[in-house]
Amino acid sequence: MLSIIFKENKRMNESRKIHLLVALPSALLLASGQAFAHENQHEAVSTEAVDKTQQLWGLAADPGTADQTITISMSDDMRFSPEKLSVREGETVTFKIRNEGEMMHEFVLGTEETLAEHAALMVKFPGMEHSEPYMVHVPPGETGEVNWTFNKSGHFDFACLIAGHYQSGMVGTIAVEVSDK
Structure with a gap:
């Protein structure tokens, strides 16, 4: 099936290629039952193991x-x-994220560049569905959780990428200091 998509993809113009690249991962997640909409997602319940893929800012715990x-x-x-925030390199942190507002918010870890790219996509595709271990969507009045190991020192960021929130300044920073160990 993928070979058919890629053969057809060669005939598409650049705009359609971009849409396919954005839509395909979401479609695969939706088909696997792992996708979650920003607007109506509550705490994700998963029986699968945590995806511990190394990211620039660390890995899931x-x-x-x-x-x-x-x-x-x-x-x-x-x-x-x-x-x-400030944490030590090698430290594992549980982030308890409380939404004290009346609208959906989210907490997403990343770099300034990855968050800006994702925020731009969220403006274009506000209903985009996804779930990663470095993000949590939190409905009004509720609490979510992210468990993360900061195994690299540096400066990283967190943000709410719901369309308009990031652009309004809903961002924060994390300094990961070199460990004395």
Whole structure:
């Protein structure tokens, strides 16, 4: 089936190629039952193992393995509190994300570049469905959780990428300091 898609893809113009590249991963996630819409997703319940693919900003951790827990609040003024964090390289953190607003918000870890790219896609495709271990969608009045190991030092970011939220300044930073170990 993929060979048919790729043969057909050769005949498509550039605009259609881009749409296929954006839609194909979402379609595959939807078919596998792992997709979640930003507007109506509640805490994802999964029986699958955590995807521990290395990212520039670290890798997913199993629940219950954290060295520390950091609580972050989100609000409809398009801000996180706190918005600046510091952790040690090698540290595993459980982020408890509270939505104190009246609209859906999300918490997504990444780099400034990856978050900006994803935010631009969210503006074009606001109903885009996906779920990664470095993000959580939190309905009003609820709490979500992300478990993450920061195995690389550097400066990383977190943001709400729901269309308009990122553009309104709903971002924060994480300084991952070199470990003394």
